[in-house]
Amino acid sequence: MDKKRRDFLKIAGATTLAGLGGPAVVERLVTGTSPAQARAGHGEHPVAHGAKTHTAASGHEDNNAPTGRRLGMVVDLRKLRKQPELMEKIVHACHAEHNVPHFPNKKDEIKWIWRTKFENAFPEHSDYYKDKLTIAGDVLVLCNHCDEPPCVKACPTRATFKNKDGIVAMDYHRCIGCRFCMAACPYGSRSFNWRDPRAGLDMNHINHRFPTRMRGVVEKCNFCAERVGLGKQPKCVEVCGSTKAMIFGDLNDPDSEIRQVLKDNFTIQRKPSAGTHPSVFYIV
Amino acid sequence: MFEKALKGNKYYWMWLAFLGTFMAIAAFCYVRQFNYGLGLTGMSRDVSWGLYISQFTFLVGVAAGGVMLVLPYYVHNYKAFGRITILGEFLAISALLMCLSFIVVDLGQPMRMLNVILHAQPRSMLFYDMIVLNGYLFLNILCGWVILTAERKEVKPPKWIYFFVYLSIPFAVSIHTVTAMLYCGLPGRHFWLSAIVAPRFLASAFAAGPALIVVVALILKRVANFDVGKKALDKLATIILYAALTNMFFVGLEFFVAYYSNIPGHIHTIEYLFFGLEHDGHVYNNLVPFMRMFVLLFVVGVALLSIPYTRRQSDFWLGAGCTALFISLWLDKGIGFVLGGFVPNPLNEITEYYPTANEIFIALGIWAMGFFVLTILYKIAIGVEHEIEA
Amino acid sequence: MYDGGKIIPGLIIFVLFITFPIWYNRGNAGTVPQPELPKNYKQCVLPDADMRAEHMQLLNRWRDQVLRTGDRSFDVKIGDTMYQKSLMNTCMQCHTSKKKFCDRCHTYASVKPYCWDCHVAPVE
Numbered sequence: 100m101d102k103k104r105r106d107f108l109k110i111a112g113a114t115t116l117a118g119l120g121g122p123a124v125v126e127r128l129v130t131g132t133s134p135a136q137a138r139a140g141h142g143e144h145p146v147a148h149g150a151k152t153h154t155a156a157s158g159h160e161d162n163n164a165p166t167g168r169r170l171g172m173v174v175d176l177r178k179l180r181k182q183p184e185l186m187e188k189i190v191h192a193c194h195a196e197h198n199v200p201h202f203p204n205k206k207d208e209i210k211w212i213w214r215t216k217f218e219n220a221f222p223e224h225s226d227y228y229k230d231k232l233t234i235a236g237d238v239l240v241l242c243n244h245c246d247e248p249p250c251v252k253a254c255p256t257r258a259t260f261k262n263k264d265g266i267v268a269m270d271y272h273r274c275i276g277c278r279f280c281m282a283a284c285p286y287g288s289r290s291f292n293w294r295d296p297r298a299g300l301d302m303n304h305i306n307h308r309f310p311t312r313m314r315g316v317v318e319k320c321n322f323c324a325e326r327v328g329l330g331k332q333p334k335c336v337e338v339c340g341s342t343k344a345m346i347f348g349d350l351n352d353p354d355s356e357i358r359q360v361l362k363d364n365f366t367i368q369r370k371p372s373a374g375t376h377p378s379v380f381y382i383v
Numbered sequence: 384m385f386e387k388a389l390k391g392n393k394y395y396w397m398w399l400a401f402l403g404t405f406m407a408i409a410a411f412c413y414v415r416q417f418n419y420g421l422g423l424t425g426m427s428r429d430v431s432w433g434l435y436i437s438q439f440t441f442l443v444g445v446a447a448g449g450v451m452l453v454l455p456y457y458v459h460n461y462k463a464f465g466r467i468t469i470l471g472e473f474l475a476i477s478a479l480l481m482c483l484s485f486i487v488v489d490l491g492q493p494m495r496m497l498n499v500i501l502h503a504q505p506r507s508m509l510f511y512d513m514i515v516l517n518g519y520l521f522l523n524i525l526c527g528w529v530i531l532t533a534e535r536k537e538v539k540p541p542k543w544i545y546f547f548v549y550l551s552i553p554f555a556v557s558i559h560t561v562t563a564m565l566y567c568g569l570p571g572r573h574f575w576l577s578a579i580v581a582p583r584f585l586a587s588a589f590a591a592g593p594a595l596i597v598v599v600a601l602i603l604k605r606v607a608n609f610d611v612g613k614k615a616l617d618k619l620a621t622i623i624l625y626a627a628l629t630n631m632f633f634v635g636l637e638f639f640v641a642y643y644s645n646i647p648g649h650i651h652t653i654e655y656l657f658f659g660l661e662h663d664g665h666v667y668n669n670l671v672p673f674m675r676m677f678v679l680l681f682v683v684g685v686a687l688l689s690i691p692y693t694r695r696q697s698d699f700w701l702g703a704g705c706t707a708l709f710i711s712l713w714l715d716k717g718i719g720f721v722l723g724g725f726v727p728n729p730l731n732e733i734t735e736y737y738p739t740a741n742e743i744f745i746a747l748g749i750w751a752m753g754f755f756v757l758t759i760l761y762k763i764a765i766g767v768e769h770e771i772e773a
Numbered sequence: 774m775y776d777g778g779k780i781i782p783g784l785i786i787f788v789l790f791i792t793f794p795i796w797y798n799r800g801n802a803g804t805v806p807q808p809e810l811p812k813n814y815k816q817c818v819l820p821d822a823d824m825r826a827e828h829m830q831l832l833n834r835w836r837d838q839v840l841r842t843g844d845r846s847f848d849v850k851i852g853d854t855m856y857q858k859s860l861m862n863t864c865m866q867c868h869t870s871k872k873k874f875c876d877r878c879h880t881y882a883s884v885k886p887y888c889w890d891c892h893v894a895p896v897e
Contacts, residue, residue, distance in 0.1 A: 198893075205734070206427040215730060222731040240730075249570050255509035256498040262843045270840050271891060275498050276421070276491015279509055281431040285571025287729035291431060291491065293422035305893060308862055313890035314420035315491025328845030329857075370729075373570040 169246065169265035170322060171350035171378035172336070173360050178344035180236035185344060186214050189239065189335045196334040197321070198311045200299025207299070209290040211320040212241040212335060220381075223370060233383070239345075241335075242267060242288040242320035243369060243377030250280035250289065259317070265350075265378060266322045274316040281317060285373040289319045350378060384535065387766030388759045394606065399758060402751040409748015412741045413488060421491055424742040429734035430725040432489070434746050439485035441591070441717030442753070443562045444584060446478035446519065448592010450555035451622050457548050463614040466768065470596050470611070472527040473760040475555075478592075479520040481753035488745055508564045515557045522551040527760075535767045559584045566724065573648035574724045577640075583633040584716070590626035591712040593619045594684075594705040599761070601702045609765045617694070620701065624688045627708050631681060634715070655733075656723045662733050667726070669735045670719055677714035684708030806881040809873035816852045817867075829886070832860060861892050869895050 179186050193199070193212045200209055218226050220238040244267045250259050251267060258274035261267050281289045292314045300311060309325065312318050323333035331337070336347040348357035366380035416423045426433040449471035455461035456468045487493050499513055526548050533540040563581035570576065597619050603609045641649035654660045657675070659668030687693045687704025694701055727733050738746075789796075817824050818831065835858035838844045847855040849863060856863040868874040871894035879886065 206425075207422055208428050219730040219732060222729075252506045253508070253569070255504055255507040255513070256495075256502045257504045258498070258502075260841065262841070264843060266843075268840065268843075272836060272840075273495070273498055273502060274492065275495045277486075277489070277509065278431045278491070279507070279565070281428075282566075282572065282724075283569045285569075285729050287429070290428050291426075292420065293424075293426070294420040302893075307893055307895070310861065310891040310893060313887070314422075317491075324843065325845070328839075328843060370571070375570065 167351050168263065169350045169378060170244065170327065171265070171348065171357055171380065172244075172322075172333075173346040173357055173364075173366065173380045173382060174239055175344045175346070175382045176236060176238060177382060178342055179239060180232060182342070182344075183237065185339065185342065186237060186239055189338050189345075190214065192334050192338045193320075196306055196323075197309055198296075198300055198305045199318075200296040200311075202294075202299045207293045209292065209296065209299070209318065211290075211318075212239060214238070215240055220369060221367070223372065224367075238381070239335075240286070240288070240369070241379065242322070243286055243375065243379045244320075244322055246376035246378060247374060249283040249285065249373075249375060253279040253283035255279065262324065264322075264324070264327065266324050266327070267319075268321055268324055269316075269318060271310075271312055271316045271318070276315040276317065278317060285370050285375060286377075289317050291317050384531065384763050384767065387763045390766075391762060395758075395762070399755060402755040402758070405744075405748050405751035406755065407748075409745045409751070412744045412748070415741060416488070416745065417493070421489075423739060425736050425738045427734055427736070429728040429732065430722065430736035432721055432725070433736055434738045434742055435485045435489035437717050437721035438746055438749070439482050439489070440562060440584075440721055441713055442478045442482045442485065443516070443558055444588030444712075444716060445592045445595060446475040446482065447555045447559040447585070447588040448590075448595070449475035449478075449523070450552055451589050451593045451619070451626075452596070453548065453555070454552055455618070457545070458552070461618070463612060463618060466609075467596065467600060467611040467615045467619070469527060469531060469764045470600060470761065471592070472523050472530075473764060474592065474596060474599070474757060475523045476520065476527065476760060477753045477757040479516060479523070480756055481749050482516060483520075484749045484752065485746075488749070508561060508568060512558075512561045512565060515554060515561050519551065519554040519558050522547055522554055526551060531764060531767055535770065537771060556585065559588050566721075571729050572724050573646075574652035577637065579633050579636060583630060583637075586626050586630040586633060587712045587716055588626075590623045590630060591709055591716075593623050593626075594709040594712070597623070597705040598702050598709065599757075601698050603761065603765065604698070607761075607765050609768060613695075616701065620688050620694055620705075623705065623708060624685065627681065627685060627688075627712070630712065630715070651727055652723045655726045656719050660726065660733065662727070667733045667735055669737070670723060673714050673718050677711050677719065680707045680711035680714070684711055803881070806877040808875075808877045809870065811867040811869065814851075814867045818849055818851055832888075835859070860888065865895050870897055871895065872897060 190212055194201070194210070197211060199211050202208055214237040217229075217233050217236070217238050218224070220240050244265060246265065248259075248261060248267045251261055254260070255277060256273050256275055258270045259267060259280055260270070276291070278291055281291060292312050295314045296312050305311065323331070323335075326333060333345075333347055336345045339345045346357050346360050348355040350357060350361075352358065360382075361380060364382045366382050368377045368380055371377075424433055424435075452464050452468045452471035456464040487496065490496060499510065503510055526544060529544045530540045530548075560581045563584045566572070566575035567577055567580040597616055600611045600616060604611070638653060641653050651660060655667060656670050659666045659671050661667075684704050684707035687700050687707065692700075693704060722736055725734075725736070819827070824831075839858050845857060847857045849856040849858055865871070871889070875886075875894075
């Protein structure tokens with residue numbers, strides 16, 4: 100009897116482990132890459148990776164295969180600090196473009212991109228003897244579209260997912276509103292529709308080319324997937340225009356403008372210690 | 384066997400009516416919330432989980448606590464638990480029903496609930512939580528019912544049921560482990576990002592669940608002429624005592640890691656929960672009274688369960704000690720752990736959470752529903768026991 | 774059967790009650806709704822009968838292709854023009870009235886698609 104019980108427990112334990120680890124193993128087998136290799140593909144050796152994926156994209160249409168694009172953004176705080184009104188304009192343009200409701204009550208607040216203080220955006224940075232500029236100037240924060248997004252891992256319905264361009268997208272049709280992603284996001288980038296968002300919108304002056312949301316779903320910046328998909332720049336980048344305060348492009352393309360900017364400037368990221376590999380960089 | 388629940392004295396029906404009133408109020412409040420949205424709760428962008436999920440977390444523990452009866456009785460053949468084990472199994476059923484209800488009322492789009500299965504994401508801990516919670520619920524209903532039916536017919540339970548009884552043991556551990564993993568795998572929340580969360584949850588569960596069972600058993604002794612036996616209660620008190628002390632030991636370790644390492648992220652939440660967190664010239668401390676009460680009741684409860692007189696000679700003091708510990712652990716896990724984890728938010732801002740009346744009534748109603756189901760299940764179990772004796 | 778005298782009439786009343794809409798209308802389906810079609814356009818994405826039967830599946834397919842696959846190409850052919858897969862930016866550009874087009878059938882069939890919780894109907 101005793102032996103039987105021990106055997107049984109062993110089997111039960113092994114089955115549980117297989118259940119937990121199985122999906123990861125299968126994924127590894129299917130894609131044929133280890134996480135470490137995948138990372139290298141995204142960062143250190145983009146030339147080989149880029150070339151490989153180009154052929155893959157033009158070859159057959161396999162939607163699950165990584166196409167190797169990873170859209171990213173550089174926010175130049177030096178330029179934004181000089182013109183705080185531009186920051187206001189960016190926030191307003193984004194929220195108008197995407198019909199983001201405005202609720203004065205902080206409890207119902209919804210935001211995709213917003214201004215905050217340096218120490219709030221970068222809480223892990225030392226705040227001793229800060230220079231005048233850093234104290235005075237605000238930072239624009241938005242979804243980081245992480246390469247390793249914890250929200251995507253947390254979502255029980257795949258309502259939030261990383262698309263082929265590296266954008267962490269939301270499928271509002273599928274979201275059940277469990278808010279696990281909000282707990283998982285280390286950047287506080289996600290908002291929940293605590294009530295009907297249309298109550299916070301002037302329905303006569305909304306963007307008729309983009310939907311609103313419904314109550315009970317989580318929303319956030321979508322890196323303007325709807326514009327990028329049509330070859331346009333994200334709205335915030337478009338508003339910056341020639342000031343180049345925000346630069347957008349493919350981080351995996353070594354010839355892109357954004358890569359040039361990253362090569363020429365010292366940039367920082369929000370909470371690198373969280374291991375999420377954000378796609379948004381800041382020039383301080 | 385359900386007919387046993389249909390016969391009862393005046394007090395039985397009054398108690399059910401009392402619970403039913405709360406359930407009706409909660410149903411009304413939920414309709415309001417369903418129509419308006421979760422904006423009727425006190426939750427916000429910064430504290431995105433509130434009373435519902437914290438109650439869920441605590442009740443998973445209560446459900447898992449039942450295993451402290453199943454394990455000694457079925458695995459170690461500890462005969463003294465013969466009459467009390469069914470109480471543990473049935474408590475698990477009602478606690479799990481409460482858990483599932485708390486999840487459902489917390490959803491923004493409850494109509495899409497089945498997306499968790501239709502579009503299952505095996506990397507999400509919520510997916511596993513759904514599996515183990517429903518699995519454990521099923522196992523407890525099955526085992527409880529089959530064994531009780533056998534008891535009623537005064538035959539031995541069928542052999543195959545023991546497979547499910549033993550299976551329910553790892554399930555009990557897994558429900559609370561997976562629930563802990565909902566929290567401790569999140570990279571941005573220092574307070575939750577701790578490997579000791581799962582063991583701590585289990586320790587507190589193994590104290591809170593049995594503590595409730597002791598209290599209920601003492602009540603049943605008075606009102607239902609059902610005595611589980613002194614030996615069983617005494618053994619349970621030992622289990623509760625050790626589990627509660629282990630929980631406190633783990634809490635102490637959290638304190639050590641936070642304050643000795645001096646890492647701000649680790650300190651902030653603990654500071655907020657137990658002492659009040661100063662931020663921009665304002666001290667935020669709305670959970671401090673709850674957490675201090677947690678410590679106080681813990682000390683009282685442990686004292687009452689340790690002193691031989693209060694533990695063995697007096698049902699009243701034993702019950703008081705278990706009640707104190709149950710409330711203490713509820714304050715710890717059912718209030719502090721979940722709500723505290725959101726302070727400060729990822730941008731180092733502080734938003735305090737105050738539940739609304741609507742939200743509190745829904746939560747109360749779900750608790751009432753749990754006790755309603757529990758009452759009926761216990762009525763059936765005790766009815767069967769009395770039938771055999773008669 | 775115990776209490777057969779109560780159970781059988783009870784069952785009959787129950788069945789009559791839940792089938793009330795059927796026998797009350799005596800099989801008459803009511804006036805068939807006439808959704809108003811766009812005046813300037815003759816063709817749709819699919820032939821009329823297919824659109825009538827399958828527009829919901831089509832919309833779901835478009836939704837998944839656009840949102841989840843990220844395929845926002847203009848690959849919907851109507852007549853000689855290519856359009857993008859979009860409810861608001863393609864369908865509703867021709868069908869300019871939700872009330873006179875979508876709602877007429879949906880009301881008749883008593884279906885309440887949740888499209889319009891988020892998607893914005895054209896201004897009427």
